[in-house]
Amino acid sequence: MAAIDLFGSGVPARVLCLEPGADLWVDVPPSVLAHLQHIAALGEHLFRTPLADGRWHVFDFARMIRYDEHGPGVSTAAALAWYDEAGRAFFPPGKAHLQVQPSEAFTVDEHQAVEIVRTWTMGTAVVTGAERCVKGDVAMRIYRDTEQEFGGNVKLAWYGAPPEDVQIAGKTLFRCPNWNLIGRRRAHGHGLHLSPLRFPHLSMGIADADHTGEACVLLCRIVQGLPEAIHAGSDQSINTRPEVKSSGAVDCLPNPSWYVVWTEHMNVCVVPLCLVRFMKRPALVLGPMITCSPVFLNINKLRREIKRILPSSQLQDLDRYFDSDTGNQYNFSKCVSDLIGLDMFCGAVLKTLEL
Known part of the structure; x- marks a missing residue:
């Protein structure tokens, strides 16, 4: 697992921002939180997300800062803090005493x-x-x-x-x-x-x-x-x-x-x-499978992750797919996604990339 390990932290469970001049820590949006958790689990320290008005937010865990980019060379900074999955708090020096907004x-x-x-x-x-x-x-x-x-x-x-x-x-x-x-x-x-x-x-x-x-x-x-x-x-x-x-x-x-x-x-x-x-229905009704992957995927890790999803009655079928030669990645992905559903298969792939 490649968690960020900044200041002894694991993956952030809750991420907070303190706007300039404010005295209250507030939560980041849930869609942003999910991406921050993912990049932290991958061992990355930076994440950049677009805003509706053309601006960008850049989250820098190492510096505990969220930058608000207004244009080339123009940005303002907000303090960044988080609680990790173990419940430990990580706040910038001199900022921990400020109130956290009730969830x-x-x-x-x-x-x-x-x-x-x-x-x-x-x-x-x-x-x-x-x-x-x-x-x-x-x-x-x-x-x-x-x-x-x-x-x-x-x-x-x-x-x-x-x-x-x-x-x-x-x-x-x-x-x-x-x-x-x-x-x-x-x-x-x-x-x-x-x-x-x-x-x-x-x-x-x-x-x-x-x-x-x-x-x-x-x-x-x-x-x-x-x-x-x-x-x-x-x-x-x-x-x-x-x-x-x-x-x-x-x-x-x-x-x-x-x-x-x-x-x-x-x-x-x-x-x-x-x-x-x-x-909950077979993957075939959703259209063709993607036939190639731009990243290396450890097949044994994927196997362990998919086992979390399946009921015991289907574990034998899963092992048969992994142990047999399905010919190519398309056939293998199709067989496994038919068994567990395409949404389950894609979710398992995303999780495996973090392991």
Whole structure:
């Protein structure tokens, strides 16, 4: 894993900016956050993103600065800070005392949620609809109190489950954890499993479809505090470190594929923001596969990543594709994407590039 390792940091879970003259740290947009997490996991320190009015934002993790480029040679600088996946805070000297805007103030609408799904499945997801989730005043007050208690390690994450469970969670409460959908040997404890913002394919993979082939996932905001790393197959279901404020765990502290929230915390530390509906169906209906790749892809890493998505009943088919000579990259990609879906395959490729 090639995480940035700046000042001992892992991949940033939450990135904040402090505008010149301001006294409040605010979150970067979710679409930008996903790209910042990706480039950090690749070991890069700089990211440049265009703005609607022709300007550019340049994020420089090494200098803890975000530049606002107005034109050639003209720019202004804003301070940059972040919390990494382990919950550690990284602020520029002399800036850590300033207040961080409550995460509730930063909204994510259904259009942004759909954009993230499409971007991080390389445009292959067949999205059929999306809607914003609205929580009551009591639920939001409880979440605000929890965020204040557990600190600023707030994350955006995807939750997948059968359609009824997802829809009920979006409107009222999470009924039960979804670890059993991943499987006892692959789940990281007996808790609610959510995938990071840029990995919607993982939660889409465990989201069951209804009789029409439609499935759904929730984009959520979660508070984790200081999570611990738990190995696959663990039976842990509670925080075993009473001296630490933690609502759950991760599979890997520097660069997780799964966030875990313990059952006792799932309805106070997780707030659904948007529900996204999509079709789970074979890749062939989506058009031809890309026949070449501009980057080197480690096939063994891809194999391990795809195993995270598949139910146990299909692992034998996957091993058969990897172990056999399919003739060329097109045939291999077609066979595997037929098995798991093109959106799942593309998501797994993006994740593999970070490993």
